[in-house]
Amino acid sequence: MFSFTSNSSQRIVEAFVGEYASGKSEIAINRALELKDQGHKVTLVDLDTVEPFYTLRVISKQLWETGLNIISYNREDSFGLGETGAMLKPAARWALMNEGDVILDIGYGVHGARTLNLVEGAFESPELCIIAVINGTRPMTNSRARTREFLEELGRVDAVILNTHLGDQTTLDIIIEGNQFIREAAEELGVPIAYIAISEDFRGLIPADQWDLPVKYIKRYMPGAIW
Amino acid sequence: MSAPAPAMPKSWYVPSKPHKFCPGCGHGIVLKALGEAIDELGIQDQAIFGCDIGCSLLSWDFFACDSTQTHHGRTTPVMVGIKRSRPELICIGYMGDGGGYSIGSQHLLNSAVRNERVTLILVNNTNYGMTGGQMAPTTLPGQKTETTPYGRDPEVTGYPTMGPEFIAAVTPDSAYVARGTVARFKQLKKYIKTALQNQIAGNGFSFVEVLSTCPTNWRTNAQQTWNFLEDEMEKQFPVGELKNPLGKGDK
Amino acid sequence: MPNVIGEPKKSFMTGNETAAWACLAAGAEIMFGYPITPQNEIMHYWTRLAPKYDKGFLQTEDELSAGFTVCGSVQSGKKAFTATAGPGNVLMQEPFGMAEAMRLPLLAIIQQRGGPSSGTVVYSQQEVTLTTFGGNGEGMRIVYSTASHQEIYDYIIKGFNTAWKYRFPVFILGDGYQAKMREPLEMYDPEDRGIEMVKPYPLIGLGGEIGKDREAEHLCNIYSLEEELYEVVMKVAAEYESIQDNLVEYSEKNCEDADVIILSHGVVSRAAEDAMNILRAQGIKAGYFRPITLRPYPQQQLRDAIAKSGAKVLLCAESAYGQLQRLTKQELYGETIKMESLFMPGVGIIDYDIVEKVKSVI
Numbered sequence: 107m108f109s110f111t112s113n114s115s116q117r118i119v120e121a122f123v124g125e126y127a128s129g130k131s132e133i134a135i136n137r138a139l140e141l142k143d144q145g146h147k148v149t150l151v152d153l154d155t156v157e158p159f160y161t162l163r164v165i166s167k168q169l170w171e172t173g174l175n176i177i178s179y180n181r182e183d184s185f186g187l188g189e190t191g192a193m194l195k196p197a198a199r200w201a202l203m204n205e206g207d208v209i210l211d212i213g214y215g216v217h218g219a220r221t222l223n224l225v226e227g228a229f230e231s232p233e234l235c236i237i238a239v240i241n242g243t244r245p246m247t248n249s250r251a252r253t254r255e256f257l258e259e260l261g262r263v264d265a266v267i268l269n270t271h272l273g274d275q276t277t278l279d280i281i282i283e284g285n286q287f288i289r290e291a292a293e294e295l296g297v298p299i300a301y302i303a304i305s306e307d308f309r310g311l312i313p314a315d316q317w318d319l320p321v322k323y324i325k326r327y328m329p330g331a332i333w
Numbered sequence: 334m335s336a337p338a339p340a341m342p343k344s345w346y347v348p349s350k351p352h353k354f355c356p357g358c359g360h361g362i363v364l365k366a367l368g369e370a371i372d373e374l375g376i377q378d379q380a381i382f383g384c385d386i387g388c389s390l391l392s393w394d395f396f397a398c399d400s401t402q403t404h405h406g407r408t409t410p411v412m413v414g415i416k417r418s419r420p421e422l423i424c425i426g427y428m429g430d431g432g433g434y435s436i437g438s439q440h441l442l443n444s445a446v447r448n449e450r451v452t453l454i455l456v457n458n459t460n461y462g463m464t465g466g467q468m469a470p471t472t473l474p475g476q477k478t479e480t481t482p483y484g485r486d487p488e489v490t491g492y493p494t495m496g497p498e499f500i501a502a503v504t505p506d507s508a509y510v511a512r513g514t515v516a517r518f519k520q521l522k523k524y525i526k527t528a529l530q531n532q533i534a535g536n537g538f539s540f541v542e543v544l545s546t547c548p549t550n551w552r553t554n555a556q557q558t559w560n561f562l563e564d565e566m567e568k569q570f571p572v573g574e575l576k577n578p579l580g581k582g583d584k
Numbered sequence: 585m586p587n588v589i590g591e592p593k594k595s596f597m598t599g600n601e602t603a604a605w606a607c608l609a610a611g612a613e614i615m616f617g618y619p620i621t622p623q624n625e626i627m628h629y630w631t632r633l634a635p636k637y638d639k640g641f642l643q644t645e646d647e648l649s650a651g652f653t654v655c656g657s658v659q660s661g662k663k664a665f666t667a668t669a670g671p672g673n674v675l676m677q678e679p680f681g682m683a684e685a686m687r688l689p690l691l692a693i694i695q696q697r698g699g700p701s702s703g704t705v706v707y708s709q710q711e712v713t714l715t716t717f718g719g720n721g722e723g724m725r726i727v728y729s730t731a732s733h734q735e736i737y738d739y740i741i742k743g744f745n746t747a748w749k750y751r752f753p754v755f756i757l758g759d760g761y762q763a764k765m766r767e768p769l770e771m772y773d774p775e776d777r778g779i780e781m782v783k784p785y786p787l788i789g790l791g792g793e794i795g796k797d798r799e800a801e802h803l804c805n806i807y808s809l810e811e812e813l814y815e816v817v818m819k820v821a822a823e824y825e826s827i828q829d830n831l832v833e834y835s836e837k838n839c840e841d842a843d844v845i846i847l848s849h850g851v852v853s854r855a856a857e858d859a860m861n862i863l864r865a866q867g868i869k870a871g872y873f874r875p876i877t878l879r880p881y882p883q884q885q886l887r888d889a890i891a892k893s894g895a896k897v898l899l900c901a902e903s904a905y906g907q908l909q910r911l912t913k914q915e916l917y918g919e920t921i922k923m924e925s926l927f928m929p930g931v932g933i934i935d936y937d938i939v940e941k942v943k944s945v946i
Contacts, residue, residue, distance in 0.1 A: 126625065127598050127766045216632075243596040243768070245605060246632075272596050272768045280594070346800060378794050381660075386806070394802040397795060399788035401659055402805035403652060404678060410649040414656025414664070415789070417642055418614055422660065422789045440652075443645035 118146070118207040119231055121153075121222055122267075123260060124239035125246055126214035129269040133239050133303055134211035136324040138174050147206030151198050152178035153221055154213025165327055177201055202227050218260040237300055238263045242270035242284020253291035265300040266292040268319075276305065278312065289319075342368030344377040346397040353391045357558055359515035359545030360388060363456055363525075364395055366518060367425070370526040371398070374533070376423050381415055383408045385428035385437070388462040392427060406437025409444050412451045423532055426453040431461045434470040434494040445500045448508060448537040452528045455496060455540070458547040459566065466550030470494035473569055478550075493569055496542045501575040507537035510576040514544035516563050517572070527579055536578050544570055588637060592772040599762040600625035602733045602769060603667065603693050606740035608633055609773055611781050612691075613662045614640030616653040620672040621705035622760035623695040627667065647672040651679025654690045658683075659803065661786030663744060667693040669760075670703060673711050673718070680753055681719035686805050687820070689747035689754070689784070693740070696759040698930035707760035708930040709850055712907035715755050716879045722817065724824045726831055727755045727879040729849040730762065733769040739876075741774050741781075748782040750827055757878065759903075761851050761932065824880075834882035835874040838864065839889040842871025844897040844946050847886075849875050849908055852901055852933045859938035870942060871895065878908075883915035890921050897945055901926040901938050 118141060122130045131154075138150040150169065166178045177197045201208055202225060210228075212221050219236050222228040238260055240247050247253045257263060270284025285302055292299055301320040304312065309323050341350065345368050354360045371377055380398040384390055386405035393402050403411045412424040433441050433455040444451065460478050461467040467480040471493045475484040501510045509531040513521035521543060528539035544566050548558045588608050597605075603626045607615070615634075617627045627643070634641045640662075644650040650666045657664035668676055673694055683690050696711040698704030717723040726746055728739040740756055747754040774781055787803060794800050807813040835853070838860060839845060848856040853874040863870035873889050875882050890898065898921045900909040905927045913923070924945045926938060 126601065127596065216628075241596060243594060245593075245595050245597065245601065245771070248593060248595065272594055273766065275594065275768045346802075378792065379789075381788055383656075390806065393804065393806075397800040399790060399794075399801045401656075401788055401803040403655065404682060404805075407648065407652040407679070407682075410644065410652035411656035411659075413642070413649075414616065414653030415660040417616075417640060417653065418657040418662040418664065419660040419786075419789055439645050440649050443649070 116233055119202065119210075119228075119233040119235065120208075121210040121212055121219065121228070121234065121236045122239055123212045123219050123236060123263070124214065125241070125244050125256065128214070128239045128241045128244060128247070129271070129303070130214075130239045131211050132324060132326055132328055133267060133269065134209050135169065135327050136303075136322070138209040139172060141207050141209070142172065142174055147175070149175040149177060149201060149204040149206065149208045151201045151208065151210045151225075152176075152195075153198055153210055153224065168327075175204060199224060199226055201225055202231060219262055235264045236262055237265045237267055238297075239267045239269050239303075240288045242268075242288050243272045243280065247288070248284075250287035250291045253288050254294060257291060257295055257297065263297055265298045267300050267303050269303040271305060276308075278308070281308070282316070285317075342372050344368045344371040344380070344396050344398060346394055349394040352395060354388065355549045357546060357548040357555065358388070359458065359543070359547070359562075360392065360456060362515040362518060363454065363521070363543050363545060364392055366522040366525050367454065368396065369522055370529055371396070373526065374529055376529065376533070379421065380423045380425060381412070383412050383415075383424065383426050385426070385432035386463075387429040387432055389427050389429050389432065389456060390463070406432045406435070406440065408432065409437055409440035409451075409453060412453070413444050413449050416449065416451050420450070423529065424451045425529070426451060428453065428455050429462070430455060430457045430459070430469045430471040430494070430496075434496055441500070442503065445508070445538050445540065446503050448505055450532055450535060450537060452532045452539040453541075454525065454528070455542045456545045457496070457542050457566075457570065458545045460547060460550050462547050462550055466547075471570075473565060495570070497540065497575050500538070500540050504538050504576065506576065507578050508576050509536070509539040509578060511540070511574040512542045512544065512570060512572050514562065514567065514572050515546060516544070516559070520572075524574065527577060530579060534579070542570075544572065587773045587775075589771045589773045592770050592776065594768050594770050596766060596768050597733060598625060598764055598766050599733050599736050599758055600695070600764070601629045602736045603740060603756070603758070604629035604633060605771055606737040607665055608637060608639070609737075609771065610741045610744040611663055612639070612665050612744065613784075614642075614657055614664045616642050616644055616650045616657065616664065616666050618644050618647045618650045618668070618672060620647070620669050622697055622707075622763040623667040623669050623693065625763070626693060626695075647675035648678060651676040652682070654692075655679050655682050655686075655688050658688045658690050658784070659686075659787045660789050661784050663748070663784045665691040665693070667695065669695045670697040670699055670711070671701070673714055677714065677718040680725070681721050682805060683753040684719065684721045684724045686803060687751040689751050691740070691743050691747050691754045691756070693756045693758065695763040696757065704930055705760070706930075707903065707932060709759060709852065709903040710905075710907060710929060711757070712849075712878060712902075712904060712911065715757050716911065722821060723879055724820055725753050725755060725879050726750070726877065727757055728833070728876060729757045729878050731851055731853050731874070733762070733767050736762065737769055737771060741779060745779070745782045746831065748784055750831075752824065757850065759851055828880040831877055832880050832882045832885065833876035834885050835872075835876060836885065836889055837872040839871035839873060839893045839895070841869055842893040842895045843869040844899055844942055845871040845873050845889060845893065845895045846899050846901060846938060846942065847873050847908070847912060848901045849878060852903060855933050855935045856901055856938055858935035859942065862935060862939050863942055868942065868946070878911065881911060881915045886912070886916065887919060890919060895921060897922050897924055899924045899926060899938070899942060899945060901933055901941070903928050903931060903933055905929045
């Protein structure tokens with residue numbers, strides 16, 4: 107099984123990739139805060155070049171207040187930038203120069219993990235771990251075959267997070283069914299599974315022996331945005 | 334004894350004849366060349382004729398072919414939309430120099446770059462005819478029009494647009510590009526026919542500019558009209574094939 | 585038509601993706617488009633799906649071209665569509681006008697952004713006037729204003745049928761929030777819900793031998809005489825009016841005894857419904873009325889709601905400076921109900937904003 111525990115001398119560099127609306131940003135935020143709570147110094151980088159002003163910017167202020175180092179455009183930064191084209195905040199290019207752990211939230215797009223080419227030294231970094239976030243209710247990843255096809259198109263993937271949910275309409279059955287075929291697809295491709303991510307609303311509702319995989323309960327931050 | 338009926342191409346739409354172009358206008362000659370080319374290629378039933386706004390509009394029911402109208406400059410995208418949807422149809426866009434080189438220039442340029450499989454025929458008569466003789470992109474330096482009453486000054490309004498030359502520069506070798514003139518009917522018909530054959534073969538973009546006459550707005554008599562076409566215009570706009578994937582150019 | 589969805593499935597999606605999948609499920613054959621935020625992912629997803637389902641796509645040089653290629657495509661008998669926003673919607677009014685004049689059954693998805701001019705790329709409801717009455721015509725269009733991803737899906741399927749059945753251009757009016765927000769919906773193949781998709785047919789390129797099997801088709805889009813045009817416009821207007829009753833859609837809640845009716849459309853109506861419930865819980869008799877079709881407008885239904893409730897105030901809440909209210913005023917000519925407004929151009933409206941406003945005007 108894939109393990110996140112690294113030797114303590116090594117810092118953590120994780121990049122989250124996945125489908126549009128797969129939950130990359132939520133997982134990245136949760137991971138950054140988890141590491142911070144463990145006493146790490148953490149930089150969270152918004153690398154969404156397709157819609158930078160729609161994602162982290164809405165909650166970046168709130169995240170700053172938690173003590174994370176955030177590299178993201180703020181609402182006020184976006185003034186005059188107009189069309190949200192491929193905007194890369196210069197600091198993001200040098201994100202790995204930051205001391206401590208670096209969590210990279212990679213936006214969706216046909217280039218997948220290749221977006222990391224924009225981050226100086228990313229692919230040369232021995233610590234880099236590229237993690238695909240998959241939600242089994244997304245049309246492009248709603249079956250074993252489709253998930254497999256999607257993972258194959260992504261390029262380098264070091265691990266997979268099973269993140270099946272249906273927003274406010276999530277049920278335990280939906281979680282179990284979706285995560286099962288994602289797991290099968292990942293296992294077919296020999297990609298390790300990092301963990302199952304489940305909304306903290308389900309804490310205590312899931313039988314302990316449901317899976318032989320680690321489960322992480324995550325808090326949803328994005329609903330704090332207006333949509 | 335009644336005179337024999339004038340020979341009309343089979344693909345012409347008889348109820349719309351006689352046509353409504355001015356006496357001495359070159360459009361009739363271009364459309365006759367097109368009609369005969371359609372007949373010889375036997376494509377009347379597959380042809381879609383699309384005309385622009387301007388004098389070219391007067392041809393909207395000229396052919397016994399399925400035909401459609403659009404807005405000024407927009408014939409090119411309408412033809413592209415049809416061709417992309419029904420590749421078996423032979424799409425023929427017919428426009429003037431204002432529609433093609435001015436208000437619709439972005440469509441012309443980009444459809445040429447994309448090597449769209451359509452045939453466009455652009456009639457160059459050096460002015461906006463239907464609106465009353467204003468300056469067009471093709472107006473010659475020094476030429477008087479209603480909006481260049483002292484003659485076109487290239488310092489102020491630039492030089493005439495060299496359409497086939499710029500299209501030849503942006504298209505691949507599978508495109509057909511030529512400039513003909515109503516003064517040489519046989520040659521013109523050959524160009525138009527080749528432009529249609531190039532589309533039928535699925536090769537690429539096919540474009541023919543035609544030097545034509547506009548005595549009404551030029552205010553010229555027959556002799557002056559012909560002189561302007563053959564001497565003045567040809568000096569600025571060289572006639573010939575610039576690209577011909579189906580054979581050797583004759584330029 | 586091959587099943588594209590199969591077993592109906594709940595999916596967690598953005599509005600733009602929903603639009604692309606809905607077009608696919610509706611049997612759309614080709615999209616023409618030009619990049620503009622916030623509709624881009626409609627193109628992104630369509631181009632991802634197109635080769636898998638043998639569908640067409642062309643990225644044109646601008647929105648004029650996107651609109652006119654769609655006009656050409658539907659004339660040739662294909663179910664074609666486009667999507668745009670803001671300044672792109674302005675440019676497309678020219679081809680949309682052609683579609684109105686020539687009765688071309690095109691479908692356009694409009695994801696409103698902030699205006700005027702380039703405005704913001706994010707959100708607004710400021711393309712109501714443009715989408716309902718844009719162009720040099722008489723507004724002979726059908727405009728559905730959606731409020732959820734499920735509605736984007738449902739009304740795109742319905743919209744293609746409306747377009748091909750009645751041959752008026754159809755608009756799905758969304759906005760940047762709907763385009764980008766994520767929520768669950770159920771996708772389905774229309775046939776599985778008993779929805780029969782209207783088959784497209786060509787207006788030109790009709791086959792057969794001309795002069796023998798049939799006459800050549802000459803589609804006309806310009807008229808030489810005032811009287812000719814008059815006859816055409818009057819005929820189109822009469823046809824439009826004759827189908828209005830079949831087309832009008834609206835949603836009405838708690839208007840039977842309402843003292844105040846909250847009027848809204850699109851995504852704002854979600855906040856309006858929440859606000860109504862909050863107000864009711866506080867003992868304030870609030871009602872809710874939402875036109876789903878902005879063209880044609882459910883004017884008789886709104887008049888009836890006002891009459892039966894005896895409401896004193898009609899509060900219009902919109903993320904624009906009065907575009908819905910202007911539309912409503914002209915439709916309600918003669919009514920004497922007091923009209924109040926909550927105009928928040930380019931800004932999202934939440935239930936609290938409406939609750940506070942209602943309390944300040946009653």
